[in-house]
Amino acid sequence: MSQGDKNNTGIDLEDFLEFFLLDSQEQVEKLGSGLLQLERDGENIALVNELFRSAHSLKGASGTMGFTPIVELTHAAEDLLDKLRQGKLLVTNEIIDVLLAVTDKVKLMLANVEQRVDITEEYSPLKDLMNVIVETGATAQPEFSVSKTAEVRKRVPTGVDFALTPVEWGIMDEALISGKAVYQIEVLFAPNTLMKAVRAVMVIQRLEPLGRVVKILPSIEELEADTAERFHLLYITIEPPEEIRADVLEVSEISEVRIKHYSQSDSFASNKDFSFPGAKINEPKKSVMNQGDKADNEHSQQSFTAPAAADSQENGANQVHTIRVDTVRMDNLINLVGEMVITRTRLVKIGNDLKANNDSDPLVNGLNETNVYLGRLMSDLQESVMRLRMVPVGTVFSRYPRLVRDFCRKTGKKIELVVKGEETELDKTVIEMIGDPLTHIIRNSVDHGIELPEERIAAGKPEVGTITLDAYHEGNHIAITVSDNGAGLDIEKIYKKGLEKGLIGEREEMSEKDIANLIFLPGFSTADKITDISGRGVGMDVVKKALNNLGGLIDIKTKKGEGTSFIIRLPLTLAIIQALLVEVGKEIYAVPLSSVIETLLVQTSEIKTVGGLPMVQLRGNTLPLISLKEKFDLHDSDKTQDEVFVVVVGLGDKVIGLVVDELQGQQEIVIKTLGEYLNGLPGIAGATILGDGKVTLILDIGSLIQDILIN
Amino acid sequence: MAEEQLVTFSLGSEEFGVEIMKAQEIIRIPPITRVPKAPSYVEGVINLRGNVIPVVNLRVRFGMPLDEETDLSRIVVLQVRRRVFGVRVDRVTEVLRLDSEAIEPPPPVALGMDSSFIRGVGKIGERLLILLNLDQLMGEDRVNEQTA
Numbered sequence: 080m081s082q083g084d085k086n087n088t089g090i091d092l093e094d095f096l097e098f099f100l101l102d103s104q105e106q107v108e109k110l111g112s113g114l115l116q117l118e119r120d121g122e123n124i125a126l127v128n129e130l131f132r133s134a135h136s137l138k139g140a141s142g143t144m145g146f147t148p149i150v151e152l153t154h155a156a157e158d159l160l161d162k163l164r165q166g167k168l169l170v171t172n173e174i175i176d177v178l179l180a181v182t183d184k185v186k187l188m189l190a191n192v193e194q195r196v197d198i199t200e201e202y203s204p205l206k207d208l209m210n211v212i213v214e215t216g217a218t219a220q221p222e223f224s225v226s227k228t229a230e231v232r233k234r235v236p237t238g239v240d241f242a243l244t245p246v247e248w249g250i251m252d253e254a255l256i257s258g259k260a261v262y263q264i265e266v267l268f269a270p271n272t273l274m275k276a277v278r279a280v281m282v283i284q285r286l287e288p289l290g291r292v293v294k295i296l297p298s299i300e301e302l303e304a305d306t307a308e309r310f311h312l313l314y315i316t317i318e319p320p321e322e323i324r325a326d327v328l329e330v331s332e333i334s335e336v337r338i339k340h341y342s343q344s345d346s347f348a349s350n351k352d353f354s355f356p357g358a359k360i361n362e363p364k365k366s367v368m369n370q371g372d373k374a375d376n377e378h379s380q381q382s383f384t385a386p387a388a389a390d391s392q393e394n395g396a397n398q399v400h401t402i403r404v405d406t407v408r409m410d411n412l413i414n415l416v417g418e419m420v421i422t423r424t425r426l427v428k429i430g431n432d433l434k435a436n437n438d439s440d441p442l443v444n445g446l447n448e449t450n451v452y453l454g455r456l457m458s459d460l461q462e463s464v465m466r467l468r469m470v471p472v473g474t475v476f477s478r479y480p481r482l483v484r485d486f487c488r489k490t491g492k493k494i495e496l497v498v499k500g501e502e503t504e505l506d507k508t509v510i511e512m513i514g515d516p517l518t519h520i521i522r523n524s525v526d527h528g529i530e531l532p533e534e535r536i537a538a539g540k541p542e543v544g545t546i547t548l549d550a551y552h553e554g555n556h557i558a559i560t561v562s563d564n565g566a567g568l569d570i571e572k573i574y575k576k577g578l579e580k581g582l583i584g585e586r587e588e589m590s591e592k593d594i595a596n597l598i599f600l601p602g603f604s605t606a607d608k609i610t611d612i613s614g615r616g617v618g619m620d621v622v623k624k625a626l627n628n629l630g631g632l633i634d635i636k637t638k639k640g641e642g643t644s645f646i647i648r649l650p651l652t653l654a655i656i657q658a659l660l661v662e663v664g665k666e667i668y669a670v671p672l673s674s675v676i677e678t679l680l681v682q683t684s685e686i687k688t689v690g691g692l693p694m695v696q697l698r699g700n701t702l703p704l705i706s707l708k709e710k711f712d713l714h715d716s717d718k719t720q721d722e723v724f725v726v727v728v729g730l731g732d733k734v735i736g737l738v739v740d741e742l743q744g745q746q747e748i749v750i751k752t753l754g755e756y757l758n759g760l761p762g763i764a765g766a767t768i769l770g771d772g773k774v775t776l777i778l779d780i781g782s783l784i785q786d787i788l789i790n
Numbered sequence: 791m792a793e794e795q796l797v798t799f800s801l802g803s804e805e806f807g808v809e810i811m812k813a814q815e816i817i818r819i820p821p822i823t824r825v826p827k828a829p830s831y832v833e834g835v836i837n838l839r840g841n842v843i844p845v846v847n848l849r850v851r852f853g854m855p856l857d858e859e860t861d862l863s864r865i866v867v868l869q870v871r872r873r874v875f876g877v878r879v880d881r882v883t884e885v886l887r888l889d890s891e892a893i894e895p896p897p898p899v900a901l902g903m904d905s906s907f908i909r910g911v912g913k914i915g916e917r918l919l920i921l922l923n924l925d926q927l928m929g930e931d932r933v934n935e936q937t938a
Contacts, residue, residue, distance in 0.1 A: 418840050666824065711826030751842045753825070753835060755873055756928050760827045766835055766842040774823040774835050774842050 096192070099144050101403065103189055106137045108477065111182045114175050115480045121170030131160045137185065142248035148198045149188050150248065155209040156181045162213055172488075174212065179481070180205055247293055247313075254315040259290070262320060264312040264327065265337040272332040276303040279310055281330045286323070290316025406507070409467055416457075416464045417749035423457055424746065424770040426450055458747075470510045472550045472559070473501025478514070479521055479548060486525050493532050493543040494525060500550035505557055509649055512629055513559070516622040520561045520645050521546065523619070528565035528643055538640065540564070556673070556730075557651055562644035568637040570594050576603065595635045599623040627782045630671075630764055632730045648730060656750060658767070658777065660743035661726060664713030667775050668739075669748050669767055670726055674780040676734065678742055679725040686723075692787070695725065695736060702727065703787055706738045710762060710783075728780045735784055750777060761786065793887045796912070798919060799866060799879040801848055802857070806879075807888070807912060807919045814867040814874065816882050819859060833878060838867060845876040846927060852907065870924045877927065888912045893921065 113130045117123065134157045141149035156178060162168040184202055191198045251261050266282055268275055276299050283292050293313040302310060316323065320338040327336045430447045437443050476498050483496040505513070529535075529544035536542055546563045570591050577583040577597045597603060601620040626633050631649040650656075650673065658669035659678075679697070686693050686704065693704040704725065707713070725736040748767035752758065753776075764779035796807035797816075822834040822845055831851040835842050845865055849856055862881035867874060896908040906926050912919035 414840065421840075713826070753842060754844060754875070756844050756875060757825060757828055757832065757835070760825065762827065763825065766823070768837045768840065768842070772837055773821045774837050776823065776825065776835075 096144070098403070099140055100189060100193055103137055103140055103149075103185075106133045106140075107182050107185050107189065109133045110137075111179065111481055112477045114178050114182070115484055117170055118172065118175045118484070124164065124166075127160060127164045131157060131164055134160055139248075144192075146188070146192060146198060148200065148202055149185055152181055152184060152188075152202045152206055155206045155213075158213045159209045168212070176488075177205070177208060177212065181209070250291070250293055251313070251315065254291075259315050259317050260340065261293075262312075262314045262316070262323065263339040264314050264323065265309055265339070266312065266327060266333055267309045267335040267337075268307075269332045269334040275307065275310075276300075278330060278332055282312070282327050282333065285326050285330060286312070286314055286316075289318050289323075289326070290314055404467075413464055413468065416461055417751075420457060420461065420747055420749055421768055421770065423450070423453055426453070428770050465506075468507045469504035470507045471501060472503045472505050472510065472513075472557075473498075475510055475514050475517065476501050476548055476550075479517070482518065482521060483525055483546065486522075491531065492525070492529055494529050495543050495545050497545060497547045498549075499547065503550040503552065503557060505550075505649065506651070509629055509631075512625065513647075513649070516625045516647075517548075517559070517561070519619070519622050520647075521548070524561055524563040524565065524643065524645075528563035528567075530566050534566075552651075553648065556648045559647040559649065560644055561647075562642060564642040567639040567641055567643055568595050568598070568635070570637075570639065573597055591637075592635070595637050598635070599633070623785070627779070627785065628759060630779065630781055632733070632781045632785070634732075656748060657745060658748045659726065659745050660769075660775070661707075661724070661737070661739040662741035662743055663707045663711070663739045666711075666713060667743060667769075667773075668707065669746075669775050669777045670728060670737070671764075671777065671780060672745060674728045674730055676727045676729050679727060679736070680722050681725045681736075681738075682722055683720060693738075697727070697736075702734065702736045704736045704738050705783060705787055707778075708738070708740075728784070730781055730784055733784050735787055737778075737783070748775075748777070793889050794893070795885065795887050796919070796921070797866065797882065797885055799864070799882045801852065801880050802854060805883065805917060805919050806848075807886075807921045808866070808868065808924060810885060812868050812870060812924055814869050817865050817867060817876075819863050819865055819878065836865070836876065838874070838876070841874070843867070843874050843876055844928070845878055847878050849878075851927065868924060868927075870928070873928070875928050886914070888914065888919070 110130055110133045113126060113133065117126050117130065120126065134153050138150050138153040138157060141147075141153065159168070159174065159178065163170055163174070168174065184200055184205060187200050188198045188202075191200065254261055266279070268278060272278060279295065279299055279302050283295065286292055291314070293315060295313075296311045297307060301307075314323070320340075324336045324338055327333060426446075427450050430443070430450050433440070433443045434447060480496050480498070483494050486492065487494050524546050529546065530538070530540075532542045535544060544563060544565055546561065548559075548561055550557060550559045552558075574583075574589070574594050574597075577594065580603065582597060582600055582603070583589065598619045599622075601618070603618055603620065623633055626647060626649070629649055631647055634646045634648075635643065636646065637643040650671070657672035659672050659675050661668055661670055679695075681695055686695050688694070689701070693706065694701045695704055696702070702725075720740070724739050724742050726739060726742070727734060727736050729735070746769075748769075750765045751767055753760070753763065753766050757763075762779055762783050764777045764782075766774050766776050769775050795810040797810050797813045798805055798807045800806070817838075820836050822836055824834045825832060825844075828834075828844075831846050831848075833845045833847040833850070835844050847856075848854075857880065860880070863878065864882050865876040865878050866882065867876045892914065893910040893912050895910055896905050897911065907923055909921045909923040912921055
């Protein structure tokens with residue numbers, strides 16, 4: 080059914096790459112939003128831990144895939160986060176800036192990866208900068224010697240350079256993520272040991288059943304020739320250090336075993352030596368106490384039980400179990416369900432036809448009962464399938480705090496972005512498309528809405544402006560609002576501009592609301608100067624169009640001096656809807672039932688033309704009418720009618736009537752796209768296939784309404 | 791690429807060819823739903839096994855006079871750059887192989903139609919086969935939005 084299936088011949092690496100990209104992009108997003116939160120809540124250690132984890136898994140994944148630049152960059156970021164975690168550095172705007180720059184850089188690198196080109200992004204200045212911060216921050220701590228931090232920066236606490244390959248880094252990072260511990264084991268030979276290589280092999284043989292030896296230094300070959308007194312191992316296991324130690328000591332002519340907790344970073348606690356002199360066995364706790372800084376005791380203790388394990392447990396508690404599915408497969412499923420819905424309507428039709436002929440036949444009644452039951456199952460199935468496509472709107476909202484923050488840093492405006500209703504769910508397609516229009520609106524609010532702090536104080540308002548981003552259910556629609564408590568739209572200026580540009584007539588009577596709506600006309604921009612935030616000529620008309628394409632509507636409320644609200648209304652789902660079928664000039668169209676308010680039978684004599692627009696009085700209000708026949712250049716039906724049907728449709732507070740020939744009843748329809756060639760036709764939202772197999776077009780009420788109200 | 795395999799069809803007295811790899815299937819004319827405000831050459835949309843695809847009336851597209859639908863009228867379903875659409879033709883004639891050398895560039899003054907639709911002209915003995923440039927058929931002048 081879908082074309083995508085034919086392309087499933089990619090090799091495995093490609094698949095991994097896709098997963099890697101998805102996962103990494105998610106981690107980068109997490110980092111980005113977490114950092115912004117951290118900027119406000121610098122003391123939040125749990126948050127720092129979370130960020131650390133994100134940076135860590137980013138590093139791990141990149142290591143496995145062999146993207147060294149990302150590994151190095153995230154590693155440095157990890158070091159920095161670790162300092163924050165230990166309270167050795169305090170969260171400052173500068174640090175957040177640097178870390179945000181890292182997320183940006185990694186994003187660019189990931190883009191390189193996505194385009195299947197080499198990573199060309201220059202990252203060493205950023206890395207060095209972080210290292211400087213880490214170092215200077217660390218030297219400020221008296222209990223930390225400079226030499227020690229320097230060692231630490233080589234990734235391996237004792238300064239032993241294991242020269243790990245990216246693959247090996249990957250193995251270790253995976254181990255840490257899966258809750259295993261990585262130890263650096265230093266094994267000392269007894270004086271005059273012969274055949275050191277053999278001893279080393281024996282040690283490895285002892286260790287292998289309980290874990291994995293990643294690397295041995297010097298190598299076995301070198302040990303054979305060398306007169307080394309010791310060798311180092313990197314070892315992944317879940318065994319406690321004392322067990323390892325006991326095991327290794329069972330090999331003869333090994334005099335001492337020192338086990339260090341290897342951690343991916345220079346964590347202070349994990350740096351501690353667990354040294355076990357050959358003869359006596361210390362309780363690990365004691366040895367920690369002996370060597371450790373007393374103040375840090377608790378911390379080290381905790382780390383000793385493998386920090387990664389603790390982390391992953393913590394993760395498990397609030398983990399949401401999800402599975403990633405290719406959207407193509409999901410769309411296929413939805414398509415199939417759609418086909419089933421269509422087929423069921425055919426079954427129902429057959430059932431009804433049969434019933435008309437053989438009312439008393441029990442078989443026919445059985446068929447119809449089964450149809451009813453099938454219908455119930457189908458709607459459950461449909462709902463479940465549709466829910467698969469629903470994504471919380473928070474995934475889009477999460478990018479705006481950064482936008483607002485960056486702008487504030489740039490201009491000196493003080494703005495707080497309040498985000499509400501993130502859990503409100505919307506169809507994935509809508510979510511994907513809503514980002515850019517929302518960005519535009521928020522930029523607008525930030526740039527034109529909120530005043531500079533001085534102006535705000537002068538106006539007697541709190542210095543910090545507020546922009547509220549909210550999402551909530553409203554009937555069959557989802558409303559998203561962007562409101563600011565800024566200056567409000569300058570109605571007079573807009574009016575003048577409208578006159579200037581010839582968008583409105585000199586003597587036209589216009590309500591404030593109508594004037595405010597002028598900003599949605601193409602080519603309208605009231606910004607006196609063009610900033611890089613907004614006002615680049617592409618205006619709110621683009622926003623409006625994008626929303627219309629989604630079947631949505633946008634509305635403004637503004638009050639001078641008090642602020643502006645943009646209200647966006649979007650359909651809940653895009654795939655299966657209830658529709659009213661209407662007949663006009665021998666064609667059948669589907670009107671989404673969610674926009675239908677009522678249907679009327681109107682005498683043609685009651686229709687009056689006001690200002691070129693047909694209108695009808697409805698309970699004291701004038702209802703503008705659209706004749707679909709004229710709108711769509713349809714053939715006239717043969718007879719002239721005294722009465723016409725009017726379908727009253729509305730979106731938000733805007734209501735119009737569609738003049739049609741016949742009402743054909745209500746039906747569930749599956750929305751299909753008209754394809755790229757015919758997308759965006761005015762007044763048409765898509766198509767559907769009816770029970771008889773014929774294609775029927777779905778009317779785009781949003782665009783019809785905006786069309787008539789603007790002209 | 792010594793030879794090309796083509797599906798050929800006719801409109802009036804002219805014969806046209808499209809690459810067989812781009813022709814997905816050939817179907818009888820199903821009910822066609824008119825699409826208001828679409829370009830005039832888009833005759834409408836049809837249901838192709840659950841997918842809605844546009845149908846181009848090639849006579850309109852090439853500025854030829856319209857003709858009655860006959861028993862031989864067909865829709866050739868084409869796939870160009872993963873987009874699927876149909877073209878209505880008077881009749882489908884055959885599938886043939888054509889030597890690449892028998893294909894000449896489009897004549898500067900095309901055969902009474904926009905030369906951008908023509909990829910080349912193939913010669914089979916006395917027959918002239920107009921090879922269509924499918925990218926241009928639907929792609930070029932996209933629907934521009936106009937409000938009534």
